[in-house]
Amino acid sequence: MTRTTQTEMAVLGGLSVAPMTGYALRQAISDVLGHFWSESFGQIYPTLSQLESQGRVIRNGTERSSPYAITQAGLERLRELLAEPVQQVPPRNGLLLRLFFGRQLGAEVCASLVRDARHDAVGQLAGFAAIREEIASEPDTELEHPYWLLTVSAGEHAARAAIAWADVALAALDENSAPT
Amino acid sequence: MTRTTQTEMAVLGGLSVAPMTGYALRQAISDVLGHFWSESFGQIYPTLSQLESQGRVIRNGTERSSPYAITQAGLERLRELLAEPVQQVPPRNGLLLRLFFGRQLGAEVCASLVRDARHDAVGQLAGFAAIREEIASEPDTELEHPYWLLTVSAGEHAARAAIAWADVALAALDENSAPT
DNA sequence: TGTCTCATGTAATCCGTTACATGATTGG
DNA sequence: CCAATCATGTAACGGATTACATGAGACA
Numbered sequence: 001m002t003r004t005t006q007t008e009m010a011v012l013g014g015l016s017v018a019p020m021t022g023y024a025l026r027q028a029i030s031d032v033l034g035h036f037w038s039e040s041f042g043q044i045y046p047t048l049s050q051l052e053s054q055g056r057v058i059r060n061g062t063e064r065s066s067p068y069a070i071t072q073a074g075l076e077r078l079r080e081l082l083a084e085p086v087q088q089v090p091p092r093n094g095l096l097l098r099l100f101f102g103r104q105l106g107a108e109v110c111a112s113l114v115r116d117a118r119h120d121a122v123g124q125l126a127g128f129a130a131i132r133e134e135i136a137s138e139p140d141t142e143l144e145h146p147y148w149l150l151t152v153s154a155g156e157h158a159a160r161a162a163i164a165w166a167d168v169a170l171a172a173l174d175e176n177s178a179p180t
Numbered sequence: 181m182t183r184t185t186q187t188e189m190a191v192l193g194g195l196s197v198a199p200m201t202g203y204a205l206r207q208a209i210s211d212v213l214g215h216f217w218s219e220s221f222g223q224i225y226p227t228l229s230q231l232e233s234q235g236r237v238i239r240n241g242t243e244r245s246s247p248y249a250i251t252q253a254g255l256e257r258l259r260e261l262l263a264e265p266v267q268q269v270p271p272r273n274g275l276l277l278r279l280f281f282g283r284q285l286g287a288e289v290c291a292s293l294v295r296d297a298r299h300d301a302v303g304q305l306a307g308f309a310a311i312r313e314e315i316a317s318e319p320d321t322e323l324e325h326p327y328w329l330l331t332v333s334a335g336e337h338a339a340r341a342a343i344a345w346a347d348v349a350l351a352a353l354d355e356n357s358a359p360t
Numbered sequence: 361t362g363t364c365t366c367a368t369g370t371a372a373t374c375c376g377t378t379a380c381a382t383g384a385t386t387g388g
Numbered sequence: 389c390c391a392a393t394c395a396t397g398t399a400a401c402g403g404a405t406t407a408c409a410t411g412a413g414a415c416a
Contacts, residue, residue, distance in 0.1 A: 004402085004403070006274065007401095007403090007404090008274070009277060009278075009281075010277060013277070013280065013281040013284075016281065016284060021366085021367065021368090022367075022368070022369095023366060023368080024367095033276075033277070033280060034271075034277040035271065036271050036272075036273035036277065037271060037272060037273065037276070038270035038271060038272065038404095039404095040404065040406080041367095041369080041405095042369090042370080042371095042403055042404070042405060042406075042407095043403085043404065043405085045367095045368060045369055045370085046369085046370085048368095049369090060272055060366080063377090064367065064411090064412070064413095065364090065366075065367065065412085065413090075284070078281070078284055079284050079285070080352070082281060082284055082285050083285070083289070086275050086293070087272040087274055087276065088274075089272055089274075090212075090218040090376085090377085091214075091215065091216050091217060091316055092186070092216075092217060092218065093216035093217065094186065094266040094267055094268075094269075095266050096213075096216040096217070096330075096331045096334055097189060097190060097193070097213070097216065097217055098189075098262050098266065099327055099331055099334075100193065100213060100327060100328060100330075100331050101189075101193040101196065101258070101262055101327070102223075102326075102327035102330070103323055103324050103327055104193075104196060104255070104258055104259050104262055105259070105262050105263065107387080109263070109329070110300045110330075114268070116266075116333050125262075132270060144283050145281055146352060146353075147279055147280060147281070147282035147283055147290070148280060148350050149352070150276075150279045150280075150282070150290075150294075150352065150353075151276045151279055151280050152338070153345060153348060153349065154276055154279075154345050154349070155343040157342070157344055157345035158338065158341055158342075158345075158376050160341065161337040161338055161340065162337070162338075162340030164337055165304075165333060165334050165337035165338075168331050168384095169334060172326060172329070172330065172333075172352065173326075173330075175323050176326050184375075186375095187375090187376090201394085201395065201396090202395075202396070202397095203393095203394060203395050203396080204394090204395095219376095220376070220377055220378080221377095221395095221396080221397080222376070222377060222378075222379095222397090222398080222399095223375085223376065223377085224396085225395095225396060225397055225398085226397085229397090230394095244384070244385095244394090244395065244396080245384085245385090245394075245395065268406085270404085298386085327366090361416100362416095363412105363414100363415090363416090364412080364413105364414085364415085364416100365411080365412105365413090365414080365415105366402105366411100366413075366414095367410100367411085367412080367413100368409105368410085369404090369408100369409085369410085370407100370408085370409085371406100371407090372405105372406085372407080372408095373404100373405085373406080373407095373409085374403105374405080374406095375402105375403095375404090375405100375406090376401105376403095377400105377401085377402085377403100378399105378400085378402100379398100379399090379400080379401095380390090380397100380398085380399085380400095381396105381397085381398085381399105382395100382396085382397085383394100383395085383396090384393105384394080384395080384396105385392100385393085385394070385395095386391100386392085386393075386394090387390100387391090387392085387393100388389100388390090388391090388392100
C-alpha cells in the first residue's frame with residue numbers, strides 16, 4: 001500500500017529474472033535500471049529478510065553468498081504489485097528551479113548550467129548504447145528484451161529532448177546576454 | 181548544505197518576484213512551478229518563520245494576512261543558494277519499472293499503461309500553453325520572463341518526447357502481442 | 361600480507377508529506 | 389447564515405539515504 005511496495009517490486013522483479021545475492025541485486029539495479037530507478041542497501045536487505053519470512057523468496061544454501069531465488073508465491077506477489085496504480089513522485093528539478101530564478105544568477109551562469117545539463121545528456125545517450133549491447137548479449141533472457149528496450153528507448157527520447165532543449169535554451173540565453 | 185536549502189531557495193525565490201503570504205506562495209509554486217517543483221505547507225511555514233528570525237524576510241504589517249517580503253539579506257542568501265551545485269535526486273519512475281518487468285504483466289496491460297502516460301503528456305502540453313499565456317499577461321515581471329520561458333520550454337520538450345516515445349512503444353507492444 | 365571486492369546488516373538521521381486543529385473572511 | 393476559501397501552524401509518520409560495523413574470499 002505504501003511506498004515500501006515499490007522496493008518490494010524492484011526486488012521481486014529483479015529476482016524474477018535470475019537468482020541473485022542482495023549485493024548483486026543492488027549492482028544490477030544501479031547498472032540496468034539506473035536511469036529510472038535506485039535502491040540502497042538499507043532498503044534491499046530488510047526487504048529481502050521480510051520476503052524470505054513470507055516465503056516469497058528462498059535461499060538455496062545456507063552459505064553467506066548463496067543467492068536468493070523467487071518462489072511461486074513471490075511471483076504472484078510481484079504480479080499483484082505490478083498491477084497497482086503507478087504513484088507519481090512530487091517533482092523536484094534543481095536545475096529548472098535555478099533557471100526559473102535565473103535573473104538573480106545572470107545569463108552567463110545559467111548558460112553554464114545548461115551546458116552542464118547538455119553534457120550529461122550526451123553522456124547518458126552513450127550509456128544507453130552500451131546498455132543496448134549488454135542486453136543483446138544475453139540470449140538467456142530473450143523474452144524480456146522487448147520490455148527492457150522500452151525503458152531504454154524512453155531514456156533515449158528523454159536524453160535527446162534534453163539536448164534539443166539545451167540548444168534552444170542556450171540560443172535564448174545568448175540573445176539575452178548579448179543584445180544586438 | 182542539506183536538502184532543506186532547496187525549500188529555502190524556492191521560498192526566497194518566490195518572494196523575490198513579489199511579496200506574498202505563505203498560502204499564496206504555495207499556490208504560486210504549484211501553479212507555475214508545478215511541473216518541476218513542489219512544496220507542502222509543512223515545509224513552507226516553518227521555513228518562513230526561520231527566514232523571518234534571520235532577517236531574510238519581513239512582514240509589512242502584524243495582521244494575519246500581511247504578505248512576506250524579501251529583504252536585502254534575503255536576496256543575498258538567495259543568490260548564495262542558487263549558486264550551489266545542483267543536487268540530483270535518485271530517480272524513481274514507477275511506469276518504467278513496471279514496463280521493465282512487463283513480461284509478468286503482459287503486452288496488453290503494458291500498452292494501456294503507456295497510453296495513460298501519453299494521455300498525461302498531451303494534457304501537460306496543453307497546460308504549458310496556458311502557462312505561456314499567463315506569463316505573457318504579466319507585464320510587471322517582464323525581466324524574469326525569458327528565464328521562466330526556459331522552464332516552460334523544458335517541460336514542452338519533455339512532454340513531446342514522452343508522446344513520441346509512447347507512440348513507438350505502442351507500436352512495439354502491438355507487434356509483440358499480435359505476431360504476424 | 362595487505363588491500364580490494366563481495367556480502368550482510370543496522371542505527372542515526374533527514375527530508376518531506378499527511379493529517380489535524382484553528383480561526384478569519386468572503387460571498388451566495 | 390452557512391459553505392468555501394484564505395491563512396497559519398504543528399505533530400505524527402514514513403520512506404530512504406548515509407554511515408558505520410563486520411567479516412569472508414580473492415589476488416597481487
